[in-house]
Amino acid sequence: MSKIISIHSFRGGTGKSNTSANLACLMALEGKRVGVVDTDIQSPGIHVLFGLEPEAMRHSLNDYLWGLCDIEEAAHDVSSHVGITSGPGRVFLIPSSIKAGEIARIIREGYDVGLLNDGFQRLIEELELDVLIIDTHPGVGEETLLSIAISDALIIVMRPDQQDYQGTGVTVEIGRKLNVPQMVLLVNKTPEAFDFSEVKARVESTFGAPVVAVVPHSDEMMVLASQGVFVVKNPNHHIAGLYRGVARALLE
């Protein structure tokens, strides 16, 4: 049975899209067929990590929501873009439009949330996906709530700072209210000076939910500057090992 995983953070800049891309690639390298939907319609960006140029987007999620194409027509096989060229695993990206006029239109007109849900289910069927990863918009909106409500697993990405602590509490409460079967926290961009086991214990005790990884701030990842997916370019790096553990925990 396919698994739907939502990756969310209450605030922007936590590394949510990087987490989505890294987990998608690791799962594909394990032989899974993975779909990644960029539901961050107001500020899309994950296509950059997958090396998908805006002019190469035949269709986007926006086109599907406006009835201009079927959802699978907006799916782009980006496996070879990120260096996944052998094995049965694939990564399909459904990007949101990067055109200012189209972003403005969807903000102005809204869209049918039910259509988004139908699209998720159709993607799973048509692309024969093992996993569908939903890269959400930060904060709380209808599309985010839908993603959380229909997910089998929710990863909440946070940084170890006070603003993220408070916002994460809101997301955890929503996840609990919506009875998400598996809810985990990922602490990202942790300064090396911190005691990682203490951070893990503190976060788990604050939110009463398991921490799947405490990922350090990484200069190497910053240097990569979103030009590729870190775990594919650095498979033996300590951080790749951490993400691998997260991917396995989610696929169990």
Add this chain to the structure above:
Amino acid sequence: VVASNFEQVRAELEAAVPVRGVSPSLLLELNDPLRKTLKSLLRSGSMTLAELATSLGIDGEETLAVADLMVRAGFVRHEAIDADGSPVVRIVHAKQATRPDSAAAYWSQILNEG
């Protein structure tokens, strides 16, 4: 006296302000087992009356009354029958509300300036 699931769900549905479809945020305002059932419907799209009864934890003969109240609340619509001949209810999705005027105005201004 503890209310039965049927009494609880009926009371919640009778008190609900009718809406034009279920939005995900509406789920946060409801209580289980109604919330859990609508969440399942969000993913599956439809349920037979037997599945609805199981999900809500109510007796079979109470289900039609509850389904009618759910229709009146704007959460679901009746569909004639599924392939097996069982009556089904199908969720009605709300169109997402448009963003606040200020956001739309902000974008219009950017586009006009561009």
